[in-house]
Amino acid sequence: MAKSSGKRFMKLAGMTASIAGKAAKNSFKHLSSDEEKRLQARSEMMQDVGIQIAETLGEMKGAVMKVGQIASQYKDVFPPEVAAALERLQKDAPPMPYSQIKAQVERELKAPIYELFAEFEEVPFAAASIGQVHRATLLSGQKVVVKVQYPGVDENCDSDLKQVRMALKIAGVLNMSRELQDQLFNEIRQSLYDELDYVKEAHNLLVFGAFHADDEGIIIPKVIGSHSSKRILTLTEEIGETLATAATWDNEIKQKIAKRLFHFSAGQLFGLYRMHCDPHPGNFAFRADGSVVAYDFGGIRSYSDNEVQLFRRFAKHAVKGDTTALEQDLIALGIRRDDDKDIPGEFYEQWLAIGLKPLSIPPYHEGVFDFGNSQVHHEAITQMRTSLKYFGQFQPSATTMMLDRTVSGQYWNLVNLGVEIDFLPLVQEYLEL
Numbered sequence: 073m074a075k076s077s078g079k080r081f082m083k084l085a086g087m088t089a090s091i092a093g094k095a096a097k098n099s100f101k102h103l104s105s106d107e108e109k110r111l112q113a114r115s116e117m118m119q120d121v122g123i124q125i126a127e128t129l130g131e132m133k134g135a136v137m138k139v140g141q142i143a144s145q146y147k148d149v150f151p152p153e154v155a156a157a158l159e160r161l162q163k164d165a166p167p168m169p170y171s172q173i174k175a176q177v178e179r180e181l182k183a184p185i186y187e188l189f190a191e192f193e194e195v196p197f198a199a200a201s202i203g204q205v206h207r208a209t210l211l212s213g214q215k216v217v218v219k220v221q222y223p224g225v226d227e228n229c230d231s232d233l234k235q236v237r238m239a240l241k242i243a244g245v246l247n248m249s250r251e252l253q254d255q256l257f258n259e260i261r262q263s264l265y266d267e268l269d270y271v272k273e274a275h276n277l278l279v280f281g282a283f284h285a286d287d288e289g290i291i292i293p294k295v296i297g298s299h300s301s302k303r304i305l306t307l308t309e310e311i312g313e314t315l316a317t318a319a320t321w322d323n324e325i326k327q328k329i330a331k332r333l334f335h336f337s338a339g340q341l342f343g344l345y346r347m348h349c350d351p352h353p354g355n356f357a358f359r360a361d362g363s364v365v366a367y368d369f370g371g372i373r374s375y376s377d378n379e380v381q382l383f384r385r386f387a388k389h390a391v392k393g394d395t396t397a398l399e400q401d402l403i404a405l406g407i408r409r410d411d412d413k414d415i416p417g418e419f420y421e422q423w424l425a426i427g428l429k430p431l432s433i434p435p436y437h438e439g440v441f442d443f444g445n446s447q448v449h450h451e452a453i454t455q456m457r458t459s460l461k462y463f464g465q466f467q468p469s470a471t472t473m474m475l476d477r478t479v480s481g482q483y484w485n486l487v488n489l490g491v492e493i494d495f496l497p498l499v500q501e502y503l504e505l
Contacts, residue, residue, distance in 0.1 A: 084235035087128045091121055115153060122157025125236075167199040168222055173206070176223050180301040188299060192218070198354070202268060207309065214308070216296055219270065221303035226268045233261055255470035263349075263474070267370035270305040276369040277307070283344050289332050289363040312357025312365040319490045321360065326491040328362025330443075333485060334495065336366060337478055338502045342384065346374045349474040351481030353488065373474040383475070388503050391433050395420040406469040415462050422459075426451045430483065432496040444490030448483075 098117045173196075174185055181188055189208045196204040203221040210216055237257055266272055274295045281292040291310050299306035318329060333356070340347045348355075350371035357365040375383075386401040395417040402408035408415075429437040429448055456463075486493075 081231060081235070083128065084232065087124060088235060088238050091124065094120060118153035119157070122154035125154065126157040167196050167204050170194040172223060173204065173220050176220055177218070177304060180304045181299060189218075203303075208306075210296070210299070214296075216299070216306050217293070217309050218299070219305040219307070221268065221270065226265075226303075229261070229264055229268070233257065233264070252467060252470070256468060256473065259470045259473050263371055263373075266372060269302060269370075270300065271302050273305060273368075273370045274300055276372050279346070280340070280344075280348065280366075280369055283340065284336075287332075287335065287339070289328065289361070290336055291363055291365045292369075293365075293367065310357070310365045312359050312363070315353040315356065315358065315485060315488055318358040319488060323492050325360065325362045326489055327493050329358055329364055329489060330486055330491045330493050330495075331498065332362065332364045333482055334498050336364065337482055338498070341375070341475070342380060342502055345377065345380055346372055347474070347478060349373045349478045351478055351485060353485055356485070371474075379471060384503060390424055390428065391499070391503065393421065393424060395424075402466075405471055407466055407472065409465050409467060411465065413465055415465060419459060419462055422455055426455060430486070430495065431499050432494045433499065434496075438496075440492050440494045442492045443486040444492070446487050449487075 094117055098113055101113070174192075177185055177188070177192075185192055188211075190211050190213065191209040193207045196206050198205040202225050203219055206218045206220065208216050208218050237253070241253075274297070277292060277295050281294065284290045284292055291312075293307035293310045296306040296308070318326065333351075337347060337351070348366065348369060348371070350368055352368075355366065355368040357367070359365070382401065382404055386398065386405065389397040389401055398420055399408055399415065403410050425436050426448055430441050430443065430446065431437075432439060432441050
């Protein structure tokens with residue numbers, strides 16, 4: 073493992089040195105250029121940097137690839153060129169050979185695999201950055217899925233994360249204070265360690281399973297404790313269709329799915345103060361009766377009562393269009409810098425006009441919203457270009473980072489589902505309006 077760790081370190085260090093050279097060359101070359109040329113050159117450099125980071129991290133299984141995947145979902149933290157390049161890391165990773173998976177299962181569960189399972193499919197049906205999932209059958213005949221963490225993947229976390237942070241910092245990607253950098257990377261680090269601990273994930277499955285026990289149509293797999301450990305997680309097999317298949321169903325069924333996805337996230341935030349924060353479409357399956365099966369409870373974020381009440385207050389002020397109160401909420405959340413620079417109310421009103429449309433909030437949008445033809449993400453990009461002069465007054469927030477990831481992910485799930493729905497009644501219910 074020491075040799076492997078050394079190779080990882082050298083590969084990451086080489087990436088960092090290469091990026092440092094590109095940044096220095098770009099800075100020197102455009103020292104005397106006008107601002108427009110400097111911005112264009114920086115954008116081109118960031119595209120190169122993003123591609124290099126994505127390619128390097130994509131070659132390396134384990135924590136460093138997971139860091140890239142997590143980072144790609146925090147689009148407000150990184151320049152768009154880098155975030156776009158990192159998105160490629162969301163694709164399935166190539167699987168690890170069965171011999172290594174078998175050895176890991178036997179090492180963790182302390183028995184030969186044939187004594188543990190009547191059948192164990194050698195080819196995984198899903199492979200990701202830190203592990204892969206196999207279908208199997210217990211000796212009792214029960215069908216299960218077995219999530220197997222790659223050997224040694226948890227040993228390189230801190231060094232991997234340190235190297236990625238250094239590379240991003242040298243490239244000038246992290247345009248924020250050291251304190252905020254520490255907060256954001258601590259958040260990513262904690263998320264990473266949570267996902268590596270299958271004992272914690274098993275506990276999360278029990279908690280969320282109990283919370284949603286009476287929610288018809290939300291299905292959460294059950295843990296098979298006898299066949300689970302810190303690096304192995306065996307669950308009841310809960311079958312469903314992909315999001316692409318669900319998108320072909322009648323809108324009535326899609327509305328049931330959309331309401332359950334909404335309740336899955338909002339219900340947890342406001343009712344449990346804990347959230348499943350990885351709404352990647354591969355973490356859900358769907359049934360023709362509108363039921364939703366939820367997987368992967370490693371990425372969970374807990375919130376305090378003060379934080380949840382602040383989120384609710386912010387949302388209420390957004391719905392009411394109270395931009396003065398909204399700005400104070402943003403300061404409290406650490407998103408708006410607490411300075412004496414004035415931002416006109418029109419700035420917030422323009423963003424509210426875009427952001428509240430999918431929730432069918434009057435006067436921005438009333439009635440049924442067609443997610444399949446949503447232009448919200450395009451409108452946001454256009455608005456961003458016209459709002460650049462105010463962006464220096466805003467910064468990423470460690471408090472909202474996982475929440476932003478969840479909201480954005482669920483929005484895209486609804487877009488890809490292609491549902492037409494009026495969310496206003498659900499919004500009113502959760503915000504107690």
